[in-house]
Amino acid sequence: MYVILCMITLDITQTDYQSVKNIIDQNIEDFWNFSCKIIFVTDFYESKIIRDLVGYFLEKNTIFSPWKARFILITDELINNSIEHGSRPWDINHCIIKIKTTKTKLKIWLEVIDSWHGKDSKWSEEMEKIKTKKTEEVQWENTYMGSRGRWLFHITSKLVDNLYFKDASNGWLVVWIEKSFTNKELAELQSESHV
Numbered sequence: 001m002y003v004i005l006c007m008i009t010l011d012i013t014q015t016d017y018q019s020v021k022n023i024i025d026q027n028i029e030d031f032w033n034f035s036c037k038i039i040f041v042t043d044f045y046e047s048k049i050i051r052d053l054v055g056y057f058l059e060k061n062t063i064f065s066p067w068k069a070r071f072i073l074i075t076d077e078l079i080n081n082s083i084e085h086g087s088r089p090w091d092i093n094h095c096i097i098k099i100k101t102t103k104t105k106l107k108i109w110l111e112v113i114d115s116w117h118g119k120d121s122k123w124s125e126e127m128e129k130i131k132t133k134k135t136e137e138v139q140w141e142n143t144y145m146g147s148r149g150r151w152l153f154h155i156t157s158k159l160v161d162n163l164y165f166k167d168a169s170n171g172w173l174v175v176w177i178e179k180s181f182t183n184k185e186l187a188e189l190q191s192e193s194h195v
Contacts, residue, residue: 006034013041013092017049021056031060032101039094040079042087042115047079050095054110057097061106062190063181070159071108071179077156078112078175086114086121086173096176106186111176113168124165124173131163 008027012020028034038053040046054075058068075095082093096111114121122130134154156163160177168174181189 006030007037008034009037009039011039012046012049013039015049017052020049020053024053024056031057032099032106035096035098037094037096039092042083042089042091042093044080044083047076047083050079051075054097057099061099063186064189067181067189071110074156074159074177075110078110078177082112082114082173082175084118084120086116086118088115088117091115091117103183105180105182107178107180109176109178111174113172113174116172122173124167127165127173127175131157131165 006028008024010020010023024036028036036053036057038050040050051072055068055072058064058071063071079093079095087093091114093115094111094113096109096113098109098111100107156177160179162178164174164176164178166174166176
């Protein structure tokens, strides 16, 4: 059996969360199987809208704390890094959120694409090397406590199944994560959220 994903593209430039949520509610019928591409200006106000949307999508899939908060943290890290390091002010970046449900699991993808015009832009190969180096460091607490930021690689790598980097055909950097929940894990999450 094949499931057709509902695909929607939203430009959230100069809009508010409620307006975007209304568009989503009018256009997505199946929150268990959809793909949503969000076009946003590299402005931290818009990163909040995206975080709120990720939380909303998870609630629609009956995923609450702690995983809702974890995905919001990951989204915050990926979006903010794309704004701060991979893009210039007022560039256009993309965020793609995809959720697909099969008979045995729910899978979530989150992809952030920066313009690759930022002061610290890197190719995917460079990002993979940094990820490897950071995840191999043994004294994480000392490294973390002595550095600026929240250490994207360590936090994200510990929470998701996969963290990938690739170069888009237009030269932009794509960072994406994958996380799956089996039906059993999903049922446990849903029962824990009602306790």
